[in-house]
Each structure stands twice: as C-alpha cells, then as structure tokens.
Amino acid sequence: MKLQVTQENLSKALSTVARVANTRGTLPILANVLLKTTNNRLSIAATNLDIAITEYCGAKVSEEGSITIPARLMQDFISSLPPSVISLELDDNKLLINTDQYQSVINGVPAEDFPVMPAIENGKRVTVPGAELKRALQQVVFAASSDEARPVLTAVYMHSLDGTLHMAATDSYRLASKTMGKIKEPVDLLVPVSAMQDVLRIVHDFDDPVSVTYNEQQVLFKAGEVELVARLIEGKYPDYPKLVPKKFANVAKVKRADLVNITKVSSLFARESAGSIKVTTDENKGTLNIRSIASQVGENTASAEGNIQGSGEITINSRYLLDALSAFHSEEINFTFNGKLEPVVLSNPNEKDYIHLIMPLKS
C-alpha cells in the first residue's frame, strides 16, 4: 500500500469512524481502524460487531493494499498535524506516515484479521432528506432505553403507517413519537439507539438525501461518502400509538422558555427525590406551578403564567420534562394531562408531527 491523502480528508474520515472502535473489548483488533485502497480512494472503517462505519476519501494511490492500525492513536495523530499532504506507505505490517515535518511509524495488524459486516442481500430501499432525518433523530433518540433487559426498548422504531414514515422511542417512562414524510416501501425496523446516535453524528451537516437499505437482519444508512451498517434488534415494538390519550381534563398553554426555566430551578430542590416535581395547574390564577421538596434542605415553588383550562396536579420527573421541552422548536407548549394517573402529553399545534409522553410518578 502506498498513497497520498490530504490531512483534512483523512482527519475528517477518522473522526467519523474512529468513535466506533473500542479499546475495552475482548477482541483487540476492534480498537483498530481498517485502511484499504479501492479504485483510487482510501476507505477507513471501524466496527464493534453491532455497527460498522466506513468513510471513503479521495487519495492518490500508487500501490494497492490494506492494514489495520490503532484508531485512537491514528485519529489523535492525524488531527494534530497541520493541513498538508500525508504520504502513507506499508512496510510489512508497519505503516510509515510522512509529512514535511513528521516521520512516523505505526505498527499495524493485517487486514485479513479484521471482521467485516456481511453485505445486505435482497434489500429494500427508501430515501429520507438528511435534514429531516437529523431533526427526527434529535427528537426521539434520547427517549430510548439503555437497559438491555428489554432489548426492543433500546431501539429506535422506524416504521411505515399508511405510506408515511414514523419514528418512535420509549424507555417505558416516556415516549417520543415523530411523523415523517411519505415513503414507497414498507418499513419496520428496530435500529439500535447507539447506531442511531452515530447516524445523527453523520447527518449532522448533511442535507442531501440519505438512503436507507434494509433486510430482515441489517440496515445500511448511506450519506454521501459515509456508510453505516447496523444489526437490527429482533422483537415486536409496543403498540405505542394507543398509549396516547386523545382528550385532556387539564390543558396549560405556556411559553416553552418559561417552563424550561422554572423546571430547571425546581430540579435543584428535587435532587434528593430523584427529580420528582409536582406540577399543578390553577385555572383561576392562570398559572402552571411547580413545587419541589427536599426534606433536609428546603423547598421551592415556581410559577409560569399561561392559558390554563382545568385545575389539577400531577407528579413527574423533572429531567424527563427538560429533555422533552428541548426537543420542541416552538415558542409555546401545551402541557396536558388527565388527573394524576395518566401520562402527561406535551405538544404544540404548530408542530403536529411530534408529541412527547411522560408517565406520572406516584405522589
């Protein structure tokens, strides 16, 4: 292997893929990135066996070849170099990296030992605009579970309903539900949330269409020069649309920024009680109030003015409320509920494509 590549391209590719490489696993080679020449391009890939990311970058290849080298060292090293042309040359299993100012040798492991994810056969394919995918992921990924005891809840559920794409995530304490655009193929995918977090990084500055190819076992997201393959999670996702109440006894329309502020302050007093806050709506005064009590330390009551229908109270987790509020764009938010036993629903008439549920705590 012998080639020249710009520092900018190589550094960008390494920053995209190297995060998937894992130094703490049982298989040491998974801490490496795979460098491989293909058709006058250099592909840089990393995998943790569940997810694989590959980025291609332009290169002047004078000798084909491949090698794997430690991901973290390579990324830290290349990103520290000034913008310049970098020459890479393989000498046995040693990668020689040279620029005007730097001469380095990094010891590699042969590419043959690197595990490669199988290609997707008989796959179906849909495309989603990058900006739409990014927005949807920002609104749902944080609601997925990290508890491996219920694998389906560690997925983001991407599915079609009446020709429209939907995305949902829930950890059983809260639920984020997003309606996206029209698609032609039926979709029913349980994508690991860790893969979706990587997709979110990849589409962060990518507005062009992202193609999503899938079969029963795997899904491939392709955004420009970057490809991410993930193993799908098996199982049946909860029938979440039926969890969403349709009518509400208590409706508070308040400024979103106000609700964020009083929730933040209230959460300081809710540290002892694991974030538990009591929200009350007062139709007469026209206020939504939050009360939090730390028995040893003190207590706090905060209020926001708004348009209030129905007086009532409900106890919820302040962190879930803050997470949910930051997923909306609108200036106003509807905080709606039916007594203290049913979920709170957060919504906004101007953002009909997104709703967020929070289950109540015992009070």
Next chain:
Amino acid sequence: MKLQVTQENLSKALSTVARVANTRGTLPILANVLLKTTNNRLSIAATNLDIAITEYCGAKVSEEGSITIPARLMQDFISSLPPSVISLELDDNKLLINTDQYQSVINGVPAEDFPVMPAIENGKRVTVPGAELKRALQQVVFAASSDEARPVLTAVYMHSLDGTLHMAATDSYRLASKTMGKIKEPVDLLVPVSAMQDVLRIVHDFDDPVSVTYNEQQVLFKAGEVELVARLIEGKYPDYPKLVPKKFANVAKVKRADLVNITKVSSLFARESAGSIKVTTDENKGTLNIRSIASQVGENTASAEGNIQGSGEITINSRYLLDALSAFHSEEINFTFNGKLEPVVLSNPNEKDYIHLIMPLKS
C-alpha cells in the same frame, strides 16, 4: 435578618466564594456559606479552614442577622434565577428566598457554629497591580507540587530580593521563576498553591491594586470587595536561584508555536513512556528534533527549524514542556541546555522577567 439584593450581585459573590466550601469534609458546616449583614452590605463567606474567602455586596438591609446555608444549592439556585431583586428573610433557621416567580425555603445552620479565620494582627502590607499578579500566578502556579510529603513544595514562594518582588514554584521536576515589581516591605511567604489558584480566579478580571497583608502565620489578599485569607506554610524554601545554569552548550531559538505543535504530536507517541521525549539539536541542519517511541505502537520524529548553536540531546517530559511553553507570551523561545544531565532552561530575551527550568529524565 431581612434584606433585598440583586440576583446579579448575589450570584457573582456566591460564584466567588462557594468553590471553597467542601461537601466531602468531616465538618458538615464547611459545606455551607455564611451570609451576614454588615453596614447595609451583605457578606458571603466560605472556608475550608486553610483558606477563607469573603465577598461583600450592596444590599437594602431592613433587619440585621446572619445564617449559614448549603453553598452548592444556594449557588446553583441563585445563578439559575433571572435578573431580578431577591428578598432574603430569616425565619428561625429557615431562609426564605422570594422573587416574583419563585418562593423558596432553604434550611440553614446558625452562624455561631461557623468557624471564622482569625484577623491578621501586626501585619505588614504591600500592594501589587491586579494584572501583574494575575500574569505572575498564571506563569508559576502550575509548577507547584501537589505532593503533601514535602509541604514547602506545595507553596508558591512569594519573596523580596533587593527591593523587588519574586514569585517561584517548583515540584522538584521543574521550576517557574518570575520577577515582579518594586516593593517597600520585605516579603517571605509560602502561600499554599490552592490559595493562589483562588487568588488567580479572584484577580482574573481585576486590574486595580491588590493589597497583600501578612504576618508570620497568615496572608490576606484584598481585591475590591473580595478578601481571601490563607494560612501560610511553614518551612524553608529551596535556594532556587542557584539551580539556574548561567551558560549553555546548546541553544535553540525556535518559534514557540512550532515547538508547541511538534511537542503535542510527539506526546501522542510518548503515552507508554509516561511522556518521555528525546529532544536533539542539530546545528548543521538548523533543526530542533523530537523523537518519541512507543515500543508496542510505533514511533515518531518531528522537527522545527530554528537558529541552533551546538548539537546535543536531552530527554524530558513532554507535558512539562507543553506547560512551560504555554506560560510564555513571546513568539520565539530559547530552548537551552548543557548535555543530558543538567536542566533545560526555557527563556526569551524579550521576557526577561520569567524563566522556566525542566529537569532531564534518564535516557
């Protein structure tokens, strides 16, 4: 106690003093701040028994009094509030904190239980411009030791010599030495580096004169409305000026930014060897070179062009070199040494008031 104070003033004072409060100590009250009215001002104080910081802020006091309350909760709470007038009122040992939007109660502990640092009696006093004190501290504090086995090395040494103020710090592996302005009183103070780090925070935006009052046991730094008292460390500081070589066999004048860059990159390959890098000067080529070797991983050689007198080599710690380089202002730096056994001296003819020594490692 009953008073009104602006959120901005109270929040600023809390952010200055609360850092000294310690929740992990054996004396629970040290996790509190002391609030006390004095002459239509509110004083906010915290101490860890070695250091005490007090900030005074203007207040509309309608009833004198004092109380101590949890520092972290109070700081987090007040800093989260919008700019407004805050009313504080004591009800037994409960502090009632009210604004338009928030009604809070924080449980306090009586002020009588709060340990107060003794006043400095028979003290001498010098003044130092805030900007000069800030710059000097930035250049020396990082070189002090954190190893309590040799307490004097955990001090920043502030002393006079021929009517001039000097500041020095060393952990025995490196030494930072700063010459400051003229002073009238003799000074010989071993100030704990932790106190000096707090002084640095206090003078960060303070350009007016800082008064330094001291006796045998204590020192008081006074910068505007902020006072910091620290216990002095007992002992005799090493006679550090005699450690500084006066002549050098190897002198490399290089761009400081170049040396920072190649040291950073080299340090990536020096992780296995605890930061050990070999610096060589090559008079013929006119380069300063850094070589670092990670036996399992690889190796790197980097060079910077410069004006080189004398070829030689020395092994030092890359982190110490980076720390030292960031303490200078100048565009150029002189990297000077005498063979591999004597210390490296970093200096610049345009910054004669500061020099930095780094002891060599065995190579």
